[in-house]
Amino acid sequence: MNITLNGTAHALSDGASVTTLVSQVTGRVLDHSGQASDGGKLGVAVARNSEVVPRSQWAATTLAEGDELELVTAVQGG
Amino acid sequence: MTAASTEVRTDSLVIDGVEFGSRLIMGTGGAPSLDGLGAALLASGTELTTVAMRRYSPAETGSLFQLLMDHNIRVLPNTAGCFTAKDAVMTAELAREALETDWVKLEVIADEHTLLPDAVELVDATEQLVNRGFKVFAYTNDDPVLALRLENLGATAVMPLGAPIGTGLGILNPHNIELIVSRASVPVVLDAGIGTASDAALAMELGCDAVLLATAVTRAQNPVQMGEAFKHAVIAGRLAKQAGRIPRREHALASSAMEGRAEFL
Numbered sequence: 654m655n656i657t658l659n660g661t662a663h664a665l666s667d668g669a670s671v672t673t674l675v676s677q678v679t680g681r682v683l684d685h686s687g688q689a690s691d692g693g694k695l696g697v698a699v700a701r702n703s704e705v706v707p708r709s710q711w712a713a714t715t716l717a718e719g720d721e722l723e724l725v726t727a728v729q730g731g
Numbered sequence: 732m733t734a735a736s737t738e739v740r741t742d743s744l745v746i747d748g749v750e751f752g753s754r755l756i757m758g759t760g761g762a763p764s765l766d767g768l769g770a771a772l773l774a775s776g777t778e779l780t781t782v783a784m785r786r787y788s789p790a791e792t793g794s795l796f797q798l799l800m801d802h803n804i805r806v807l808p809n810t811a812g813c814f815t816a817k818d819a820v821m822t823a824e825l826a827r828e829a830l831e832t833d834w835v836k837l838e839v840i841a842d843e844h845t846l847l848p849d850a851v852e853l854v855d856a857t858e859q860l861v862n863r864g865f866k867v868f869a870y871t872n873d874d875p876v877l878a879l880r881l882e883n884l885g886a887t888a889v890m891p892l893g894a895p896i897g898t899g900l901g902i903l904n905p906h907n908i909e910l911i912v913s914r915a916s917v918p919v920v921l922d923a924g925i926g927t928a929s930d931a932a933l934a935m936e937l938g939c940d941a942v943l944l945a946t947a948v949t950r951a952q953n954p955v956q957m958g959e960a961f962k963h964a965v966i967a968g969r970l971a972k973q974a975g976r977i978p979r980r981e982h983a984l985a986s987s988a989m990e991g992r993a994e995f996l
Contacts, residue, residue, distance in 0.1 A: 659786040693797070723825075725786055725825050727783070728783050730759060730811050
């Protein structure tokens with residue numbers, strides 16, 4: 654399926670969850686609660702179609718064709 | 732150890748029940764590299780530092796969030812780049828999820844030319860965020876009326892600007908800053924416009940609880956040295972405020988007695 658991630662087209666396997674996507678993009682393995690399995694902080698958040706998806710819901714949130722995802726993190730600023 | 736120096740040691744900044752030994756809050760914008768930024772932050776002695784929220788980029792090397800955690804610096808996400816209350820609330824929600832903190836430095840700016848806060852959107856966003864359980868650090872104009880409004884809406888701290896962001900013009904309206912301080916029951920943080928160390932000292936002398944700056948350090952010719960300068964400036968200004976300055980006089984006042992002078996032929 655095709656989604657939009659941070660404004661650009663992104664291909665994902667059908668039935669992929671937010672966890673799958675975050676793990677794929679960040680290269681980190683995530684546990685069921687949406688935390689990094691390596692024990693470090695992940696430091697990212699996800700909005701799906703302009704709604705924030707809480708970390709605890711990542712695993713249960715299945716993405717659909719055409720979804721618009723924003724994946725954000727802390728950067729220098731302010 | 733004298734009583735005075737013991738007092739200084741325990742003179743911590745308390746915001747939302749969290750104690751900070753340093754009254755210097757740093758921003759992270761404008762630094763050319765993450766390593767250089769880390770060194771400047773360490774030199775400044777800051778314990779609280781702002782970050783912006785932007786799209787994740789896999790190409791980015793190193794994590795700012797990790798850098799702050801490694802140095803035991805608490806993170807204060809901001810809503811930089813938001814022009815509406817709606818965008819600011821969304822950005823704050825994302826920051827809360829990403830960084831696991833309900834603290835947010837609320838910036839809702841009117842336009843890119845002035846980068847001045849939009850008072851109407853700021854009030855709206857403060858109300859919404861307080862209702863959603865955020866601890867709002869409201870970046871505001873140096874307007875005593877607006878500052879009090881924000882406090883009454885539940886802001887955790889008010890952060891009046893000294894001058895527009897990045898200008899380094901210092902504190903353009905010291906009288907208003909003093910007025911804001913005198914009426915506030917929440918911490919007042921002088922934010923934006925700081926150019927050099929004396930500006931930060933002045934902010935503290937005016938009674939501010941802390942100073943927030945970024946550009947003055949990150950874009951200084953020697954950011955590490957400037958970070959250290961600000962560390963001392965904030966301490967010096969705070970001490971001077973507590974020590975109580977002499978009143979201003981119109982005429983000179985000799986500090987040496989006239990009696991007992993030697994006489995010369």
